[in-house]
Amino acid sequence: MKNLLLMVCSLFLVFCGTIQAQNKNSKAVDAQSIYQFKVKNLYGETFDFATLKGKKILIVNTASKCGYTPQYEQLEAIYKTYKAQGFTVIGFPANNFNSQEPGSNEEIASFCKLNYGVSFPMMDKISVKGADMSPIYQFLTQKSKNGVKDSDVKWNFQKYLIDEKGHLVEVYYSKTKPDAPEIVNWIKQ
Template sequence: MTTVYDFTALDIAGREVPLADFRGKVLLIVNTASKCGFTPQYGGLEALHEELGPRGLAVLGFPCNQFAGQEPGDAGEIANFCKLTYDVSFPMFSKIEVNGPAAHPLFRWLVEAAPGVLGTKAIKWNFTKFLLDRNGQVAGRYAPTAKPEAIRPAIEALL
């Protein structure tokens, strides 16, 4: 059985990170963008990271430019924006694609494990969130409109 721990991804600095490094944690995996109407959710994601991280939550951000070109920057620009604007301290990864033939394998697995409304596999927009349990299995998928604080009860139930 595949789990999130079977994947690797490049962090924002370009280093390969085995997601097995997060074994035993509850994960909130989010495709992000710096110039999106949902970008202020970085603040809520950071609050979850700070408040629930000590209890075992890890928020993982994956920038994506597939939705209206809302993440045009390079890795350095993305990292600076996240730090300076939202003081993001949770792990950020290199820009990826989440849909189509070039989609990162992690996101291909996530959408198979947790299809969207009416069974759709595609991610519809930035800030789609996937919640994973401590065993590396998908426990829920949340729309971009779901604010981080609204899914806190689901996160706490897994902690």
């Protein structure tokens, strides 16, 4: 009787483990990818994230009048260094923090080029938090959409790492520089 009870309990645990694994796998399958998004760049042209399939992507919310603004220089440097190896940076100007990005798209484009030589793709100015949060940032910040984690955009120059399959990998806050070892090592993997 004892052996029968142990066998039934063991089978039950195996069954529960199988169900749990299936639920985890179905959640991973349900997660959306970055490739579903089309946005406008600073020049009003459509930018389709599906064109980045197979590339690693660093997405960053930017601002021209922020203490972290000099990170543009490091973003440009890693973009130039690793773009031939399937890596890109995508910038999203946002005015969500202390009005540190008050300019128009044209002013932002001019500022970035003139002061930092930015050549990586810069998108249309958007909102990265609040009721008017852009759909792409809803994806980046909500586990129910990205399948990995919830996060809040705490400040300008927060970084989101996206793998070659379009899935969120990690989030780094503003104080982590674009050329930090953890980011560069991820790019080089």
